[in-house]
Amino acid sequence: MFVIISDIWLDNEEAMEKLTTVLDVFENEEVVPSLFVFMGNFSSHPCNLSFPSFSTLRSQFGKLGKLIGMHQRLKENSRFLFIPGPDDAGPSKALPRCALPKYLTEELREHIPNAIFSSNPCRVKFFSQEIVFFREDLLYRMRRSCLLPPSAEETEDSFEHLVATITHQSHLCPLPLVVQPIIWNYDHALYLYPTPHTIVLGDRSKQKAFKYTGITCFNPGSFSSDGTFVAYRPCNQEVELSSL
Template structure:
């Protein structure tokens, strides 16, 4: 029977254009033998998954096959979880926490119009070329998205743009000697004090933004914009209209780049996606409780946290996940901070407080995300997880606690959720080059959400305001757009649905006693407070 199966595997793979090495064949047979009553389906599933994988060669080695087999077995484990359980997937692979440093890095090739995975090393201390690549990657990411927008695409057969309401983007270097209105795309930068420029990949032009009509969002240095205007005789481009590149629907992005794992939670086949979607729709009892700014050195905060834990201990179905976002101390843990041993003990007390709630310990998971002023090697983004020395005492009481980076990502069945703890609203407002437009909204949080989603980046601030590790800037990208973005911020608690994306700020628990209960099944946000 094994000889027949071996022949069947080789024939099916050959029909798809693959050549199998001996070690890879053994791996395939081992996988197929797990399904004695569905061998053909198992082989077809394996082939479909290989088709989504970016392979360098049609000759399959053990490493490529092993990668796919691992993903399929993880998906199988997720599907076999009991769908009626309140902690569904939290103990299995239906809920996966993805650290910022584990997110795959992709770069766009504007000639071939494809994304390819960067397979080289990503040192923390990058060279000068890494900083240039950071801006190039951001620009190309938005440019390829814009190139598919019908308003900025040239109609076929040389049709007149005015017939379609389309606007051609002109390269900045082509503006010299041109008259009349033009559309350009570029990154706002201040190459000289008090003089602002728009830069694309090849050139820069000084711009006059004083009379520009702008759209919703915060326009600061480092943001990439579309500008309509005309060149003046003194070589300055006078901007009449300025806005962010238009958004692209999530499904449309995936349809163009199927098989590219931007999020980091692995690529699922259509069959697995349908099965997980079905399980996700049944997970009506799953709830995430998200708290930001938990000062462990503040007695009032700890008493309030105890009240929250008591409350959820006594509900019919306990939350499946608690997300604790920093800061975990009422004062910054910088060079002048000398109480690391006491902070370690305070984490131990938090562990004890959680451990006294038996149902939460048995049925909930606990995720910890550091804040901007928490202990760590630096304030640069992305931030490492909390140091082991600080969290050891807590882990004695909660062995399965998860300590992740800031930002971090969660994949819940098919849903993609991004968590980011940063006092972003205040800093974006301070960095604005002009007052935000009040035509559509005057709510600062809505302006913030519009900015980060259109920029496809969690923190589009100048690097002088918020340093970012050059080689890991991709971990802050928001492309394709996730389902949910959680922005932990000291500002007022808010929730806002924007173009199908659920965004919310749980507020500062230590200052306002606010937090959020989120139901991923329905994407319902419940703004809560004590």
């Protein structure tokens, strides 16, 4: 089982209490999840030039490491994957985004040596399956840049329209470069060809799952805002929408 959580605000006490509850539950499961995917944003404030304190954020990552370390079975048997969000610290807003800076995650690494800090987007190979993780508020940005409103003949659901669009475009972010800059030499990291088995779109919009042309797609929702997350079983591509 994979547990995917998006928008973990480390500076929000309520969000950390929710995360503690989630970890407590899975710590007591007979078989613990093989992978936890923590997607940004990791702060309720954008990490820009006006960000109050990066040293505080560093210590908050350290507290997260201590929290995970208190759950011994999870620490020993699960892997932890961290994917930066659109407002997390980084050299630029261009895609793909590089991993979280080592300065911020150094204390966490001391508690969780097997933690993985990846780029955004990120691809995970699970036996024969390819799973793509992408953290971006894509639904809002795509609708804002839309020239013509989506047709409501087949469905009125905006998430289903989004999934159909990126699948047909074979690209995770088919926005103009003036709207979303892309590091051209790494544009291939956003390709959806060959088609993956599963696409995880971390978005602040409402939690949703949709299967389209054989591809399992879902949005785990915003954990800090509404307590939603997803338990995913890759063996049968089952998506369990969960919330606290």
